[in-house]
Amino acid sequence: MSTEVWGLVLTAAVGHALWNFAARKAAGDAAVLWLSVAVGTLVAVLLCAYTWWQGAPPTLSWRGGLCLVATGIIHGLYFALLAEAYEHGEISLVYPVARGSGVGLTALAAWLALGEDISLLGASGIALVLVGIFCLGATAGKHQTRGLRLALGVGLTIVCYSLVDKIGVGYVQPPYYITGMWLICTLVYSPWVVRRYGAGLLTTARVRWQTIALIGVASLGTYLLILYAYTRGPVGYIVAVRESSVVLGALLGWYFLQERLTLLKATGILAIVGGLALIKAS
Numbered sequence: 001m002s003t004e005v006w007g008l009v010l011t012a013a014v015g016h017a018l019w020n021f022a023a024r025k026a027a028g029d030a031a032v033l034w035l036s037v038a039v040g041t042l043v044a045v046l047l048c049a050y051t052w053w054q055g056a057p058p059t060l061s062w063r064g065g066l067c068l069v070a071t072g073i074i075h076g077l078y079f080a081l082l083a084e085a086y087e088h089g090e091i092s093l094v095y096p097v098a099r100g101s102g103v104g105l106t107a108l109a110a111w112l113a114l115g116e117d118i119s120l121l122g123a124s125g126i127a128l129v130l131v132g133i134f135c136l137g138a139t140a141g142k143h144q145t146r147g148l149r150l151a152l153g154v155g156l157t158i159v160c161y162s163l164v165d166k167i168g169v170g171y172v173q174p175p176y177y178i179t180g181m182w183l184i185c186t187l188v189y190s191p192w193v194v195r196r197y198g199a200g201l202l203t204t205a206r207v208r209w210q211t212i213a214l215i216g217v218a219s220l221g222t223y224l225l226i227l228y229a230y231t232r233g234p235v236g237y238i239v240a241v242r243e244s245s246v247v248l249g250a251l252l253g254w255y256f257l258q259e260r261l262t263l264l265k266a267t268g269i270l271a272i273v274g275g276l277a278l279i280k281a282s
Contacts, residue, residue, distance in 0.1 A: 028086025072184020089147020100133025101155025125278030132271025
Protein backbone atom coordinates (compact mmCIF):
# COMPACT_ATOMS: atom_id res chain seq x y z
CA MET A 1 0.00 0.00 0.00
CA SER A 2 1.43 3.38 -1.02
CA THR A 3 2.07 6.21 1.44
CA GLU A 4 -0.61 8.32 -0.28
CA VAL A 5 -3.29 5.66 0.18
CA TRP A 6 -2.09 4.97 3.72
CA GLY A 7 -2.47 8.65 4.61
CA LEU A 8 -5.95 8.88 3.03
CA VAL A 9 -7.21 5.86 4.91
CA LEU A 10 -5.75 6.85 8.29
CA THR A 11 -7.24 10.35 7.98
CA ALA A 12 -10.59 8.75 7.20
CA ALA A 13 -10.19 6.44 10.19
CA VAL A 14 -9.74 9.35 12.64
CA GLY A 15 -12.74 11.20 11.23
CA HIS A 16 -14.83 8.04 11.31
CA ALA A 17 -14.07 7.44 14.98
CA LEU A 18 -15.02 11.01 15.85
CA TRP A 19 -18.42 10.94 14.17
CA ASN A 20 -19.21 7.52 15.63
CA PHE A 21 -18.35 8.90 19.06
CA ALA A 22 -20.79 11.76 18.41
CA ALA A 23 -23.45 9.24 17.36
CA ARG A 24 -22.91 7.22 20.53
CA LYS A 25 -23.16 10.38 22.67
CA ALA A 26 -26.54 10.97 21.02
CA ALA A 27 -27.50 7.44 22.21
CA GLY A 28 -27.93 6.26 18.63
CA ASP A 29 -30.80 8.67 17.95
CA ALA A 30 -32.04 7.60 14.50
CA ALA A 31 -33.43 11.10 13.86
CA VAL A 32 -29.97 12.59 14.41
CA LEU A 33 -28.37 10.10 12.02
CA TRP A 34 -31.02 10.61 9.32
CA LEU A 35 -30.73 14.39 9.53
CA SER A 36 -26.94 14.01 9.40
CA VAL A 37 -27.13 11.98 6.19
CA ALA A 38 -29.48 14.61 4.74
CA VAL A 39 -26.97 17.34 5.60
CA GLY A 40 -24.21 15.27 4.02
CA THR A 41 -26.29 14.96 0.87
CA LEU A 42 -26.65 18.74 0.60
CA VAL A 43 -22.89 19.20 1.02
CA ALA A 44 -22.25 16.50 -1.60
CA VAL A 45 -24.54 18.24 -4.10
CA LEU A 46 -22.52 21.44 -3.69
CA LEU A 47 -19.30 19.44 -4.18
CA CYS A 48 -20.72 17.94 -7.38
CA ALA A 49 -21.69 21.36 -8.69
CA TYR A 50 -18.15 22.61 -8.09
CA THR A 51 -16.63 19.51 -9.75
CA TRP A 52 -18.86 19.96 -12.78
CA TRP A 53 -18.02 23.67 -12.95
CA GLN A 54 -14.33 22.71 -12.99
CA GLY A 55 -14.95 20.84 -16.24
CA ALA A 56 -15.46 17.27 -15.01
CA PRO A 57 -19.09 16.32 -15.79
CA PRO A 58 -20.42 12.98 -14.49
CA THR A 59 -20.33 9.79 -16.52
CA LEU A 60 -22.94 7.16 -15.69
CA SER A 61 -23.35 3.70 -17.18
CA TRP A 62 -25.99 1.13 -16.31
CA ARG A 63 -23.40 -0.76 -14.24
CA GLY A 64 -22.56 2.40 -12.29
CA GLY A 65 -26.28 3.04 -11.79
CA LEU A 66 -26.81 -0.45 -10.38
CA CYS A 67 -23.92 0.06 -7.96
CA LEU A 68 -25.42 3.39 -6.82
CA VAL A 69 -28.84 1.87 -6.14
CA ALA A 70 -27.31 -1.11 -4.34
CA THR A 71 -24.97 0.92 -2.14
CA GLY A 72 -27.70 3.46 -1.32
CA ILE A 73 -30.01 0.72 -0.06
CA ILE A 74 -27.22 -1.00 1.86
CA HIS A 75 -26.14 2.28 3.48
CA GLY A 76 -29.73 2.97 4.51
CA LEU A 77 -29.74 -0.39 6.30
CA TYR A 78 -26.28 0.36 7.73
CA PHE A 79 -27.40 3.61 9.39
CA ALA A 80 -30.63 2.05 10.69
CA LEU A 81 -28.74 -0.84 12.31
CA LEU A 82 -26.03 1.48 13.63
CA ALA A 83 -28.60 3.70 15.34
CA GLU A 84 -30.18 0.69 17.05
CA ALA A 85 -26.76 -0.70 18.03
CA TYR A 86 -25.66 2.54 19.73
CA GLU A 87 -29.00 2.69 21.52
CA HIS A 88 -28.29 -0.66 23.16
CA GLY A 89 -24.48 -0.93 23.37
CA GLU A 90 -21.33 0.98 24.33
CA ILE A 91 -19.03 2.36 21.66
CA SER A 92 -16.20 0.13 22.93
CA LEU A 93 -18.41 -2.87 22.08
CA VAL A 94 -20.43 -1.82 19.03
CA TYR A 95 -17.67 -0.01 17.19
CA PRO A 96 -14.97 -2.72 17.24
CA VAL A 97 -17.38 -5.57 16.55
CA ALA A 98 -19.17 -3.73 13.73
CA ARG A 99 -15.95 -2.63 12.05
CA GLY A 100 -13.99 -5.77 12.86
CA SER A 101 -16.53 -8.28 11.62
CA GLY A 102 -16.16 -6.77 8.16
CA VAL A 103 -12.36 -6.97 7.89
CA GLY A 104 -11.71 -10.66 7.28
CA LEU A 105 -14.88 -11.21 5.26
CA THR A 106 -14.19 -8.22 3.01
CA ALA A 107 -10.63 -9.33 2.34
CA LEU A 108 -11.80 -12.89 1.63
CA ALA A 109 -14.61 -11.73 -0.63
CA ALA A 110 -12.27 -9.35 -2.49
CA TRP A 111 -9.87 -12.24 -3.07
CA LEU A 112 -12.64 -14.52 -4.32
CA ALA A 113 -14.77 -12.03 -6.27
CA LEU A 114 -12.33 -9.35 -7.42
CA GLY A 115 -9.14 -11.40 -7.74
CA GLU A 116 -7.12 -9.12 -5.44
CA ASP A 117 -3.80 -10.54 -4.24
CA ILE A 118 -2.96 -10.59 -0.55
CA SER A 119 0.62 -11.38 0.46
CA LEU A 120 1.47 -13.57 3.44
CA LEU A 121 2.64 -10.50 5.37
CA GLY A 122 -0.51 -8.60 4.48
CA ALA A 123 -2.72 -11.54 5.41
CA SER A 124 -0.92 -11.80 8.76
CA GLY A 125 -1.53 -8.12 9.38
CA ILE A 126 -5.23 -8.42 8.56
CA ALA A 127 -5.50 -11.45 10.85
CA LEU A 128 -3.80 -9.57 13.68
CA VAL A 129 -6.09 -6.58 13.22
CA LEU A 130 -9.06 -8.94 13.31
CA VAL A 131 -7.82 -10.62 16.49
CA GLY A 132 -7.29 -7.25 18.16
CA ILE A 133 -10.72 -5.97 17.23
CA PHE A 134 -12.45 -9.05 18.55
CA CYS A 135 -10.44 -8.82 21.76
CA LEU A 136 -12.05 -5.43 22.22
CA GLY A 137 -15.46 -6.82 21.40
CA ALA A 138 -15.03 -9.77 23.77
CA THR A 139 -15.13 -7.43 26.77
CA ALA A 140 -18.90 -7.00 26.40
CA GLY A 141 -21.14 -8.01 29.27
CA LYS A 142 -24.28 -10.12 28.97
CA HIS A 143 -26.48 -7.03 29.27
CA GLN A 144 -25.24 -5.87 25.86
CA THR A 145 -26.18 -8.97 23.87
CA ARG A 146 -28.65 -7.06 21.68
CA GLY A 147 -26.01 -4.43 20.92
CA LEU A 148 -23.59 -7.21 19.97
CA ARG A 149 -26.05 -8.81 17.53
CA LEU A 150 -26.85 -5.46 15.95
CA ALA A 151 -23.13 -4.67 15.63
CA LEU A 152 -22.63 -7.92 13.72
CA GLY A 153 -25.46 -6.88 11.40
CA VAL A 154 -23.68 -3.56 10.82
CA GLY A 155 -20.52 -5.51 9.99
CA LEU A 156 -22.35 -7.50 7.34
CA THR A 157 -23.54 -4.31 5.62
CA ILE A 158 -19.94 -3.04 5.67
CA VAL A 159 -18.78 -6.11 3.74
CA CYS A 160 -21.54 -5.63 1.16
CA TYR A 161 -21.09 -1.91 0.52
CA SER A 162 -17.28 -2.12 0.52
CA LEU A 163 -17.33 -4.57 -2.39
CA VAL A 164 -20.07 -2.72 -4.27
CA ASP A 165 -18.27 0.62 -3.87
CA LYS A 166 -14.93 -0.78 -4.98
CA ILE A 167 -16.64 -1.72 -8.25
CA GLY A 168 -18.81 1.40 -8.43
CA VAL A 169 -16.01 3.97 -8.35
CA GLY A 170 -14.63 2.31 -11.46
CA TYR A 171 -17.69 3.56 -13.33
CA VAL A 172 -18.62 6.82 -11.55
CA GLN A 173 -16.26 9.55 -10.28
CA PRO A 174 -16.14 9.56 -6.42
CA PRO A 175 -17.85 12.99 -5.88
CA TYR A 176 -20.82 12.01 -8.04
CA TYR A 177 -20.85 8.47 -6.69
CA ILE A 178 -21.06 9.48 -3.05
CA THR A 179 -23.74 12.08 -3.83
CA GLY A 180 -25.94 9.46 -5.47
CA MET A 181 -25.23 7.04 -2.64
CA TRP A 182 -26.11 9.56 0.07
CA LEU A 183 -29.27 10.70 -1.74
CA ILE A 184 -30.59 7.17 -2.19
CA CYS A 185 -29.64 6.32 1.39
CA THR A 186 -31.61 9.34 2.67
CA LEU A 187 -34.67 8.36 0.65
CA VAL A 188 -34.51 4.70 1.72
CA TYR A 189 -34.09 5.66 5.40
CA SER A 190 -36.80 8.37 5.31
CA PRO A 191 -40.09 6.42 5.64
CA TRP A 192 -39.08 4.66 8.86
CA VAL A 193 -37.65 7.82 10.48
CA VAL A 194 -40.58 10.06 9.49
CA ARG A 195 -43.10 7.49 10.73
CA ARG A 196 -41.25 7.11 14.05
CA TYR A 197 -40.45 10.76 14.80
CA GLY A 198 -42.82 12.88 12.69
CA ALA A 199 -42.81 16.55 13.74
CA GLY A 200 -40.19 15.71 16.37
CA LEU A 201 -37.58 15.87 13.59
CA LEU A 202 -37.80 19.67 13.65
CA THR A 203 -37.16 19.75 17.39
CA THR A 204 -34.21 17.38 17.00
CA ALA A 205 -32.77 19.55 14.22
CA ARG A 206 -33.05 22.68 16.37
CA VAL A 207 -31.66 21.18 19.57
CA ARG A 208 -28.90 18.98 18.14
CA TRP A 209 -27.84 20.90 15.03
CA GLN A 210 -24.17 20.90 16.03
CA THR A 211 -24.05 17.10 16.40
CA ILE A 212 -26.00 16.70 13.17
CA ALA A 213 -23.61 18.97 11.27
CA LEU A 214 -20.54 17.18 12.67
CA ILE A 215 -21.80 13.70 11.80
CA GLY A 216 -23.11 14.80 8.40
CA VAL A 217 -19.90 16.46 7.21
CA ALA A 218 -17.51 13.95 8.83
CA SER A 219 -19.35 10.85 7.58
CA LEU A 220 -19.45 12.26 4.05
CA GLY A 221 -15.85 13.47 4.06
CA THR A 222 -14.31 10.34 5.53
CA TYR A 223 -16.11 8.03 3.13
CA LEU A 224 -15.19 10.22 0.18
CA LEU A 225 -11.55 9.71 1.18
CA ILE A 226 -12.16 5.95 1.23
CA LEU A 227 -13.71 6.05 -2.25
CA TYR A 228 -10.62 7.84 -3.58
CA ALA A 229 -8.45 5.25 -1.82
CA TYR A 230 -10.41 2.46 -3.57
CA THR A 231 -9.27 3.88 -6.91
CA ARG A 232 -5.63 3.58 -5.83
CA GLY A 233 -5.31 0.44 -3.70
CA PRO A 234 -6.70 -3.02 -2.85
CA VAL A 235 -9.98 -3.04 -0.91
CA GLY A 236 -8.84 -5.77 1.51
CA TYR A 237 -5.91 -3.70 2.81
CA ILE A 238 -7.88 -0.45 2.77
CA VAL A 239 -10.71 -1.85 4.90
CA ALA A 240 -8.21 -3.36 7.34
CA VAL A 241 -6.22 -0.13 7.82
CA ARG A 242 -9.46 1.81 8.16
CA GLU A 243 -10.24 -0.30 11.22
CA SER A 244 -7.51 1.55 13.15
CA SER A 245 -10.41 3.86 13.98
CA VAL A 246 -11.56 1.34 16.61
CA VAL A 247 -8.49 2.18 18.71
CA LEU A 248 -9.45 5.84 18.87
CA GLY A 249 -13.10 4.91 19.36
CA ALA A 250 -12.27 2.72 22.36
CA LEU A 251 -10.08 5.44 23.89
CA LEU A 252 -12.79 8.08 23.41
CA GLY A 253 -15.32 5.79 25.11
CA TRP A 254 -12.93 5.18 28.00
CA TYR A 255 -11.92 8.79 28.54
CA PHE A 256 -15.15 10.68 27.90
CA LEU A 257 -17.87 8.11 28.61
CA GLN A 258 -16.16 6.31 31.52
CA GLU A 259 -16.19 2.93 29.78
CA ARG A 260 -13.72 0.47 31.32
CA LEU A 261 -10.30 0.04 29.69
CA THR A 262 -9.45 -3.52 30.72
CA LEU A 263 -6.35 -5.60 30.04
CA LEU A 264 -8.22 -7.37 27.22
CA LYS A 265 -9.06 -4.03 25.61
CA ALA A 266 -5.42 -2.91 25.90
CA THR A 267 -4.31 -6.19 24.31
CA GLY A 268 -6.71 -5.61 21.45
CA ILE A 269 -5.32 -2.13 20.84
CA LEU A 270 -1.73 -3.42 20.73
CA ALA A 271 -2.73 -6.22 18.33
CA ILE A 272 -4.32 -3.69 15.99
CA VAL A 273 -1.24 -1.47 16.01
CA GLY A 274 0.95 -4.50 15.21
CA GLY A 275 -1.36 -5.58 12.40
CA LEU A 276 -1.27 -2.12 10.86
CA ALA A 277 2.53 -2.20 10.88
CA LEU A 278 2.51 -5.52 9.00
CA ILE A 279 0.03 -4.24 6.43
CA LYS A 280 2.12 -1.11 5.82
CA ALA A 281 5.24 -3.24 5.38
CA SER A 282 3.59 -5.63 2.90
